[in-house]
Amino acid sequence: MTNTEISVTPPPPAAPERKPDPCIVVIFGASGDLTKRKLLPALYHLEQGNLLPSEIAVVGVARRPLEQSFPPDMKEGVIAGGGVEKDDPKLDPFISKVSYHAMNFDDPKGYDSLKAVLSGIDEKFGTKGNRLFYLATAPEYFSDIIKLLGEHGMSKPTSDRTWVRTIIEKPFGHDLESARALNDEVNKVFDEDQIFRIDHYLGKETVQNILVFRFANSIFENVWNRNYIDHVEITAAESIGIEGRGPFYEGAGALRDVVQNHVMEVLSFIAMEPPVSFEASAVRAEKVKVWRAIQPIAPEHAIRGQYGPSTINGKPAAGYREEDRVSPTSQTETYAALKLEIENWRWAGVPFYIRAGKRMTKRLTEITIMFKQPPLRLFKKEGTSEHIEPNFISMRIQPDDGITLRFGAKVPGPSMDISAVDMDFSYADAFGPSSNNGYERLLLDAMLGDATLFAHRDGVEATWALITPILENWKKTPLSDLPNYPAGSWGPATSDALLKADGRKWRKL
Known part of the structure; x- marks a missing residue:
């Protein structure tokens, strides 16, 4: 794999910020x-x-x-x-x-x-x-x-x-019914423009940069659709376990804790149409359109897992059921993977694969936009079906914030050999390290009354409407093979099978 260096133009002086009221x-x-x-x-x-x-x-x-x-x-x-x-x-x-x-x-x-x-x-x-x-x-x-x-x-x-x-x-409710009830209770006391439902992921610079990457750079818009994109992968992986939060996690699980909020927010930024402005109402409207365009998720497209005991770096790692204050027969999922289909003009036929889990190989949150192969494979090796790797754009939310673009390039020499080349942008290298934790932008926006990066009740209920049927189905159909992935791995085999059924596989991270 070859890496290229990218020069970064120094940013212009920052515009003066409006201070909140006392x-x-x-x-x-x-x-x-x-x-x-x-x-x-x-x-x-x-x-x-x-x-x-x-x-x-x-x-x-x-x-x-x-x-x-x-x-x-x-x-x-x-x-x-x-x-x-x-x-x-x-x-x-x-x-x-x-x-x-x-x-x-x-x-x-x-x-x-x-x-x-x-x-x-x-x-x-x-x-x-x-x-x-x-x-x-x-x-x-x-x-x-x-x-x-x-x-x-x-x-x-x-x-x-x-x-x-x-x-x-968060969590704002634990299913659709409770989220609606809580929304009703809050709206009896506060007007909707007074309410800021927070998701700290939206305070991360790299999540906000998805919108800038898409809508401030004209070179990507023409290919950001079903004609050029094969599929999209979103991974939210944690290397740690539940860290002593047994009672909380027993009532939550990966689907409620990460997918319904963090992952769905990231997905909406990837899939939304350009808003008419960056005003809160315009951005929120486009996000809700995405969630409402997602088709009901078939049971076979919703995978769950639970980590079991293993050895990581030579040290024993407990399984979920061995964690403090966790039931020894718990059915709570520590891993969830879904295949989503967005039925609109831009994304029809493009699957979105998402996965989130605890005790995985490494800690990272990453989005991969995988492009289709060229229609005619000119550069395959003679006598084989091998061809160059597909192009992709990888957006790293954490921990190594940045963006990678992969494409093919000719290797110097007399033969037409192709190598994958990465153009890599790192936030830390370009703009220097930062001690900000993401809450800065969200707290400031709330004091200013700017709700762009906060959830509206329509959005909360739209995402719960997608997730609640899965939760209800899982409750009615317990699994007998839990735990089904060892701590320190990339999840259960059923997750790999979800993509394999479509002739795809998770990108190696």
């Missing part, structure tokens, strides 16, 4: 890992970039009494998780605006005291009554928090010059 970011479930590892480092990265207003405050809300330890703990998280130096001059002033309020999420009195606390912070820091409520709790608390915010007059702006918004973490 506001308080209220994080429910702030004692959890997400706040310390991701949310506070992301907010501080925005502060470092002069993207936050000076009149801002952060209030953590959870049940445990952490009033004294919360700010220094968050400072530690910013340093450890955000790549920030201890003596950064902006750090202590930022942490001075971080506070904590202890309350039970289902206690009405707690919301009265929270309302008073936020009013006091408005006076102290000049945050002007604007609120961003972030629900980083377990899903079972979403309904109580939303309902009680409404009952205590905290869900609506106090004037025409103020705003209130809420970010709701």
Whole structure:
């Protein structure tokens, strides 16, 4: 395999960003890992970039009494998780605006005291009554928090010059019925333009770059369709297991945890039509069209797997059923693969193969656009059916963010030998390393009221409508051969058979 080097033109000076209005970011479930590892480092990265207003405050809300330890703990998280130096001059002033309020999420009195606390912070820091409520709790608390915010007059702006918004973490429901019910509950309290259903994958630069790659570069549009593309592969693989989250994963599984949200969002960016603008409503409309054009998924096109015990790098690796707080007879899938067909003019006849799993060979999220072979194979070796490898575009979301284009080139010499050549673009090489974790863009957009990278209720329900019949079928038809792939492999043999039936195979990653 030959690699080519790509020169990168230095980007023009960045356009000045519009700063959000003064506001308080209220994080429910702030004692959890997400706040310390991701949310506070992301907010501080925005502060470092002069993207936050000076009149801002952060209030953590959870049940445990952490009033004294919360700010220094968050400072530690910013340093450890955000790549920030201890003596950064902006750090202590930022942490001075971080506070904590202890309350039970289902206690009405707690919301009265929270309302008073936020009013006091408005006076102290000049945050002007604007609120961003972030629900980083377990899903079972979403309904109580939303309902009680409404009952205590905290869900609506106090004037025409103020705003209130809420970010709701995934999972948003566990099937179509529960997602609809939760949407109805939330919409009783908040208007749809106040609701930001978050998927952190959409905060990743490489996911957003799919839209730029497609719609800012005219050279690809003519071949981005059924006439030139043979099939599309999307892989979301984790090398780790469930990391002690047995109870959560037993109720989720790979299909709910990764495919219904992350993978479906990535698929929509690959398959959507050009929106009329980059406004939230236009982008969301095109995404929903893709999901609604996907045909019902046949049972034989939905593969499930569960990792079993194995040896990885000379060390024993437990199987899923041996993990802490997992049933020894669990039917929960740690691997899911689907074949999807999008019935529209652009994609008719082009299969989309997606797979997601735990305890796989390596950690990566990658999209492969595999092109058709030339109609006449001029360069096959004499006396054989061998021919050059098909062209493809590979988009790496993580960990080595970038794009690879593979094509054939003649090997120097007297014979017409062909070699595959890679043109490789690396984000780190082109733009330098980054300590951003993806939440920066999403938090900033929510404060600005830009919902482009957030899910609308129509999109949530459209993806659940595709996934729920599979979940129901799997529940009715348990497998007797689980576990069916060893930890550290690329999944069960049935996944390979899914593509083999179409005369294809997963690209080697």
